[in-house]
Amino acid sequence: DGWPPMTGRIDIGKWAHINLDWQVIRHLIPGVATVLGAVLLALIAHLVVRSILRAVGRRRGTVLWAASDAENRPMRVLFILLALTGSLPLAGIPRHILGDLLHGLSLAMIFTVAWAAIALVHIFEFATATRYTGDIAATLHARRMRTQVRAIRRTLTAIIIIIAIAIAVMSFPATRGIGVSIFASTGLLGIVLGIAARPVVSNLLAGVQI
Secondary structure, eight states, X not given: OOOOOOOSOOOHHHHHHHHHHHHHHHHHHHHHHHHHHHHHHHHHHHHHHHHHHHHHHHHHOHHHHHHHHHTHHHHHHHHHHHXXXXXXXXXXXXXXXXXXXXXHHHHHHHHHHHHXXXXXXXXXXXXXXXXXXXXXXXXXXXXXHHHHHHHHHHHHHHHHXXXXXHHHHHTSGGGXXXXXXXXXXXXXXXXXXXXXXXXXXXXXXXXHHO
């Protein structure tokens, strides 16, 4: 029923293929163990850093607490990516494959850093909004400030995304010129951001001086 006849002969080629596969597996085990160990250490380091940040935020105020919470996911991903970048060269991966993997990890790190930066921008918006709560929140000045901060947050987010895309595009030799052009386009957004941020920054500095 589909089984080969029992001839009493051993297929040496078949067993040699199985032995070859086992040799490949034995060669990969140390590398896989190295990568998994590095990722595990990265997760432990992330938990330690997050616990420290949350402990500091619990004592210093809601802004630091919110910052540690907002940065939790991008920080965890960044720790894992750093662990993979450091451990993959020790895993015995062929050089031509390793280069592509490391390039992919560098792209992932670029956008993870951008993710973390955008989270910080949202924390800036939250920290500014906490200064205009209670009775002051009903004033025209407070509403104007919140509108300006919201505009700054959106502009900063756009700049961060454009810069991340530009850096990613520049990592490919064939499209490096396009990346430089994308970088140049952030100049106009920077000018708009500077104009919008002047009154907000001056009000924040005035509050700190008071």
